[in-house]
Amino acid sequence: MNRFAVFDLDDTLVDSTGAVDRWFIELTEQRNLGAAGLDFLRAEQQRPVTPRESFQAIIDRFGFSETPDELRSIFLERVPLLSRTFDGVLDNLRELRARGWRTALLTNGTALDQQPKMRDGLAELFDVVCFADDEPMRKPHPEIFRLVADRADAGLDGAWMIGDSLEYDIAGAAAVGMSTIWISGGRPLPKGEPVPGQVVASVAEAFPLLHAAG
């Protein structure tokens, strides 16, 4: 049995999507954008455009004086501070380690963007923390999973990947032979590839599966 578990960060261990919404609410209150303004911000987040285009659309809509880069800086400063670690994550990680598991965090994004989201001692609960956008490759590239395993002095065969992205976390990990747990967040599993090994609604439900396996 390979007691090695690799976790994604955003929307797996921390409530990143919720943090963005809390920032929208904060911005709405600070700048008196009103309920219609908040609706606009939420709709903008769903639009399939680049962040820069999105920030520009927000600036145009409300007549903000910032440039898109300046508004992005405010976003990057505030959102990590508004993110929350999901219930039970800290205790469950401690217990997993107490049972002899090695643990790793593997997140796309840079240390600059991601580290502020790791609060309340979360960062200390991993043998390895990897910010893939500071490395030569990111998820779902196979080499980033191998790099994390090497740094943890663990193998990938029979190791576990827990994450909310079918493309980055599940497909990437399955391609290097890991067992996978998909955090659905209540989303239905789309038909086709990849097929996660197990599906849970939240990360709290993933820990009992790891305990049962190891």
Ligand SMILES: [Mg+2]
């Ligand atoms: Mg994620």
